[in-house]
Amino acid sequence: MPPLKCFKAYDIRGRLGDELNADIAYRIGRAFAQVMGAKRVVLGRDVRPTSEALAGAVARGLIEAGVEVLDLGLSGTEETYFATTHLNADGGICVTASHNPMDYNGMKMVKRGSAPIGNADGMAAIKALAESGDFAPAVAGGHVTDASRTRTAYVERLMGFVDVAALKPMKVLVNGGHGAAGPTFDAIADALSKAGAPIEFVRVYHDPDGSFPAGIPNPLLDENQPLTANAVIAEGAEMGVAWDGDFDRCFFFDHEGGFVPGEYVVSLLAEAFLAKEPGQKIVHDPRVIWATQEIVAELGGQAIQSKCGHSFIKQVMRDTSAVYGGEMSAHHYFRDFMACDSGMIPMLLMIELVCRKGRSLKDILSERRAAYPSSGEVNFRVTDQAAVIAAIEADYAPKAQARDETDGLSLSFGEWRFNLRASNTEPLLRLNIEARGKPDLVAEKLAELRKLIEA
Template identity: 50%
Template sequence: MGKYLPAFKAYDVRGKVPSEINPELAYQIGRAYADAVEAKTVCVGHDIRLSGPAIGEALSRGLNEGGVDVIDLGMVGTEMVYFATAFYGYDGGVMITASHNPPEYNGLKMVRAESRPISGDTGLDDIEKRAFEQKWERTGQGTVTKKDVYADFVTHLLNIVKPEELKPLKVLLDPGNGAAGVALNDLLPHLPLQVTKRHFEPDGNFPNGVPNPILEESRAGTVAALKSSSHDFGVAWDGDYDRCFFFDQHGNFIEGYYIVGLLAQAILTADPNHTIVYDPRLTWNTLDIVQRLGGRAEICKSGHAFIKEKMRAVDATYGGEMSAHHYFKSHWYCDSGMIPFLLVARLVSATGRSLGDLVGEMIRNYPCSGEVNSEVADVKTVIARIEAEYGPKGEVSHIDGLSVEYPTWRFNLRGSNTEPVIRLNVESRGDEALMHEKTAELLAKIRA
């Protein structure tokens, strides 16, 4: 991870422009990708960031000189690169995005055929080494063809959720000046929804701040707009819209954990014969819903590469992470920010219950702390100390960090991949006071 080039991370390439990421590096990555993946056709897209087109051009030049034909998708969302790669049968795809990072950042997310992820242990380290050494194996003269995939992408979405399954719900949608507005403008004419649009204009200057609705300040405008008007629910997206975030009719932000349960419910209500993959940070609500509706649940370490692999292995229909990444078999096991929006609209339409009512029950049954971060001197030492104290009386699991479960409450503790930070999640069975008490108790010991 970043052994040779600092912009290379565990799952993607990401850094500041131009000090860590620039057209020169993008060219080298193009040559390295051509050699490592041995691709003949690769699609390339970029989000709204102002540095995107120049990076895309240099990347395409590198791919071309490695003998690869490039299909230029222009400005799209990450899930559209996943869609195009798999749907048209290309040998790979590259999305130029830094997702929710500040404006001075950019990055590259890479996939191979069938939109299978390229991360540290599946080829990204190899691409990094080749880009650093610049000893190219393949030479050729590939072409660049522009392709507009929006119409096919919209058809793909409408095959997953049919317009006739939706009622004329009133929804407030906020792409935050990211790329989602472009896709929504193509999608919405096919849907019976009554839509209030906020910040639909894509703008890489981020006039209303970087779209990252997981941050309170980033979603404040969406919340205020929902509180001052009448809607069934609201949705906001990050810049490359591979993550979406939900708000109930009163403007309350809904934790990603409960959205995993909600999407499991949306899928299993339509047909119980499905497998759902979930991560170990918070689990009880998801398990309760899957068991109650007759589905199958499979646990998996968090992180997109792990979840996609697990979903393929167990033939899962949906995989969800509390970090607002949602993966679908119908989308080649990739994450999507558009499919959750449609599934929630379908569930609200089918049940006749408000979103606040649907998740309110989950929140009462399984109150959770949300993810609480603590900076520590040594992650491993702290986790070992907590396990020594809490493990003997509970049920212990190490699927992802440390999980300890008791009859009435449980917690998960895991270290960050990139910084000396520990992330804590606590939940209880219907006892909010106990959840708060145990969260405070654990934080005091972690930070001691």
């Protein structure tokens, strides 16, 4: 078999047909079992029309390797993470394309303990074995076990993150994007209701539908945000929440339909944890940092910076026992959730935080935005990323008060700073700028850097 293009550094994504099909999925199942030495593997899938067949092909490969397949059925990626540890499995695979285009699908995989799998600890070996097809002889005993009831234990774990007694009457709009979120959210909402939470949920685009009649569920895109924003306003909700296709990311909207940028969500969730557990460690990425660092310092916590990307954040969290880690891309990680990301836990924490403060999300956010205005991530398509970064560095580094190369180039000038980094997957440069209380300075520096980069 020719080289498999669907293997990325930490997951699998490919165009259906030539890059990912049933035969390739079967090979991945066989290779995963053999490389991981697996006897029990959790298997979940999203709502895409091809996901059930691809999951079935993965299961065949696992079964031929003698594996007990713990089948979650339709579920979110974070349910695979949870079940892998909860069921003491040797690994987990969720067949999902998340927010990728309709002609794509993929897989997210973890090893024992729900730890990520990178090239150095298994992904490269799985790819090589799937390509060669040099599998060990098939063995008997492999079979499928229905593990869908694991959702009950998953919901119980999530309920441990929220103090129901602190919740006040509140109307929250939730947008499942016709992805996998709907049934899982219903189980969480039912648990909240039974616990006496006075929260009224309004559901839109809720039922799973792999044709995605409202568009691919990716609320990070500007063009997709009005679906939630308009519904929040129409329903008179106090907050809006929207998920992507496999709901490992969630996005927030205030009562006026205003989108809450991811860097401020990290700051708010850091506050939510430190208000309960002062002194804890908080992990953040290096793109936009000041709002998070300020609240962490104010509440007596310790801010720890990590490279962007789930594998790096998860490893830093495991190494430091940090209670929470967040990326401005809307991935949020939790020590008491196997240091894995979840899109449902942030919803619970944000609702509780707003209830505790007794103020609107918009009001809470306005203080952070005024103190630390930011540009948001601005992407530039360039042919030679390294050359552009070198040119910017030569121009700006001599004037900087501080520099950091945790991920890309970060330079600080006292009243403002920027982070410039190359995309790992596309010919893009990603720029983030923030300032201390001066939105005009952000706009000025963005125009200045844009001119240099585009030149």
